[in-house]
Amino acid sequence: MIDKIYFAPLEDVTGFRFRNLYNSMFSGVDIFFNPFISAVCREGRHKKREEEDVSPENNRDLKLIPQILTNDPGDFLNTAAWLIDMGYKEINLNLGCPSKDVAAKKRGSGFLSVPDRLDRFFEEVFNGLRAAGHEDISISVKTRTGYRDTGNMGRLIEIFNRYPLSEVTVHPRLGRDFYRGEPDMEAFKRFYEEIRHPLVYNGDIAAVEDINEIGNKYPGVSAVMIGRGLIGNPALAREYKGGEPLNPEEYRLFFRNIYKIYRKELNADKYALDKMKELWGWAKDNPMFRDSHRAIRSLLRAKNPAEYEYAKQMVFRTVISYKSKP
Ligand SMILES: Cc1cc2nc3c(=O)[nH]c(=O)nc-3n(C[C@H](O)[C@H](O)[C@H](O)COP(=O)(O)O)c2cc1C
Structure with missing residues (x-):
C-alpha cells in the first residue's frame, strides 16, 4: 500500500510560489522537492533565486526536501551545511538530470556513467558529515537506471546499498531517454529486488489506478513521486487518499x-x-x-x-x- 505521495521537482515549474499555491488548493501531497540547487564551493554564492526557493519562510506551510545537483563532494558538503543551518534534516542528490550539458560534466544522470567516482563521492560526503557532527542528517538520492544503458545498474545498486542512504527514488529511464518511451519496469524490478533502502517509484503516474498498480505489484514501495501527473490532475493525490476528484x-x-x-x-x-x-x-x-x-x-x-x-x-x-x- 502506497501511503505517501511526493511532488517531483520540475525545474522552472514547481518553484516556491507554485508549491504554496498548490498546497493551499489541494491536499494529499506529503512532501515536495525543489528544482535542483547547484552546489557551490565555500567561496561561492548560491543564486538568489535558489536561496529564495528553499528559504524556510517561503516554505512555511509545507514539507520540503531540498535537492542538490553536483558531483563534487566538497561542494555538496558546503551547500548541505548551508541547508542544515536553515533547519533541513534531509538532502536529496540529483542523479537523474538528463540535460546534455549537465550529463557531459558527469552530473545528474551523467554521474551514473562513472560509478567509481560516485562511490568516492559518497565516501567523502558521509565522512564529511560525520566529521562535522551531522550523522543525524539523512541523504537520499533520486536516480535514473543509467546514462547510456543499464550496464552499470548492478554496480550502482551495490554502491547505493553500501552507504546509509535514507531513501532511493527511481525514475526507470536512462539519462539519454530524457522523458521519451515507456518506463523500464524490468529495471525497476531489479531495484525493487536488490536495493536495501526504502524505495520510491517515479515516472508516468497519471491516475489513481497507476498508483494502485505500483502498490499491488511492489508492496514494499511506500511512496510514489509524481510530477507531470499532478499538473495533468492536480487533485490526484487528494483523490487517491479518498478525497474529492478534480472539479x-x-x-x-x-x-x-x-x-x-x-x-x-x-x-x-x-x-x-x-x-x-x-x-x-x-x-x-x-x-x-x-x-x-x-x-x-x-x-x-x-x-x-x-x-x-x-x-x-x-x-x-x-x-x-x-x-x-x-
Ligand atoms: C520540465 C521538467 C523539469 C524537471 N526538473 C527536475 C529537477 O530539477 N530535478 C529532478 O530531480 N528532476 C527533474 N525533472 C524530472 C521529474 O522530477 C520526474 O522525475 C520526471 O518528470 C518523471 O516523473 P513524472 O512522469 O511523474 O513527471 C524534471 C522534469 C521535467 C519535465
Whole structure:
C-alpha cells in the first residue's frame, strides 16, 4: 500500500510560489522537492533565486526536501551545511538530470556513467558529515537506471546499498531517454529486488489506478513521486487518499493563478505563455478535456496573452458542456 505521495521537482515549474499555491488548493501531497540547487564551493554564492526557493519562510506551510545537483563532494558538503543551518534534516542528490550539458560534466544522470567516482563521492560526503557532527542528517538520492544503458545498474545498486542512504527514488529511464518511451519496469524490478533502502517509484503516474498498480505489484514501495501527473490532475493525490476528484472550476482557478505567478517570476509575458503551454501539454490528456481538444490546440498556438485567455475560456466552456451531458 502506497501511503505517501511526493511532488517531483520540475525545474522552472514547481518553484516556491507554485508549491504554496498548490498546497493551499489541494491536499494529499506529503512532501515536495525543489528544482535542483547547484552546489557551490565555500567561496561561492548560491543564486538568489535558489536561496529564495528553499528559504524556510517561503516554505512555511509545507514539507520540503531540498535537492542538490553536483558531483563534487566538497561542494555538496558546503551547500548541505548551508541547508542544515536553515533547519533541513534531509538532502536529496540529483542523479537523474538528463540535460546534455549537465550529463557531459558527469552530473545528474551523467554521474551514473562513472560509478567509481560516485562511490568516492559518497565516501567523502558521509565522512564529511560525520566529521562535522551531522550523522543525524539523512541523504537520499533520486536516480535514473543509467546514462547510456543499464550496464552499470548492478554496480550502482551495490554502491547505493553500501552507504546509509535514507531513501532511493527511481525514475526507470536512462539519462539519454530524457522523458521519451515507456518506463523500464524490468529495471525497476531489479531495484525493487536488490536495493536495501526504502524505495520510491517515479515516472508516468497519471491516475489513481497507476498508483494502485505500483502498490499491488511492489508492496514494499511506500511512496510514489509524481510530477507531470499532478499538473495533468492536480487533485490526484487528494483523490487517491479518498478525497474529492478534480472539479473544472478549481482547475481553472489553479491555472489562472499559476499564470499570474509565472508572469511575475519570469518577467516577460512570452516566457510565461510558453511555460503555460508546456503545462497545458501535460493537462490536455485529462479526461475532463475530452471535448476540448480543438480549443486546446488554439490555446497552444496563442501568440499573446489575449489569444491565450480567449482560448482558455473556450477550453473551460467545452468542459462544462461535457459535464452537463447526460
Ligand atoms: C520540465 C521538467 C523539469 C524537471 N526538473 C527536475 C529537477 O530539477 N530535478 C529532478 O530531480 N528532476 C527533474 N525533472 C524530472 C521529474 O522530477 C520526474 O522525475 C520526471 O518528470 C518523471 O516523473 P513524472 O512522469 O511523474 O513527471 C524534471 C522534469 C521535467 C519535465
